[in-house]
Amino acid sequence: MESSKLYVGNLTYSVNEEQLKELFAQYGTVNDVRVIERKGFGFVEMSSPEEAEKAKEALNDTVFEGRTLKIDEARPPRPRSDFRRY
Numbered sequence: 001m002e003s004s005k006l007y008v009g010n011l012t013y014s015v016n017e018e019q020l021k022e023l024f025a026q027y028g029t030v031n032d033v034r035v036i037e038r039k040g041f042g043f044v045e046m047s048s049p050e051e052a053e054k055a056k057e058a059l060n061d062t063v064f065e066g067r068t069l070k071i072d073e074a075r076p077p078r079p080r081s082d083f084r085r086y
Contacts, residue, residue, distance in 0.1 A: 027055035
């Protein structure tokens with residue numbers, strides 16, 4: 001794992017960035033948190049790939065606020081040109 005940015009899926013819509021930061025801070029320094037409102041996912045950037053891996057291993061498939069978290073290494077966004085029109 002090279003990246004220190006994690007995708008956090010299956011969030012309950014009521015979770016905010018502060019709650020997510022507190023959860024991930026148990027595993028290292030959190031540089032940035034973004035919760036995508038009303039989409040059920042967000043992103044957490046840790047200060048190092050090692051901390052990100054530690055958080056991923058500890059938190060993936062655990063229950064947070066009533067939902068089972070799905071955590072993976074964040075992938076770069078796809079360019080908009082990938083979407084085809086018919």
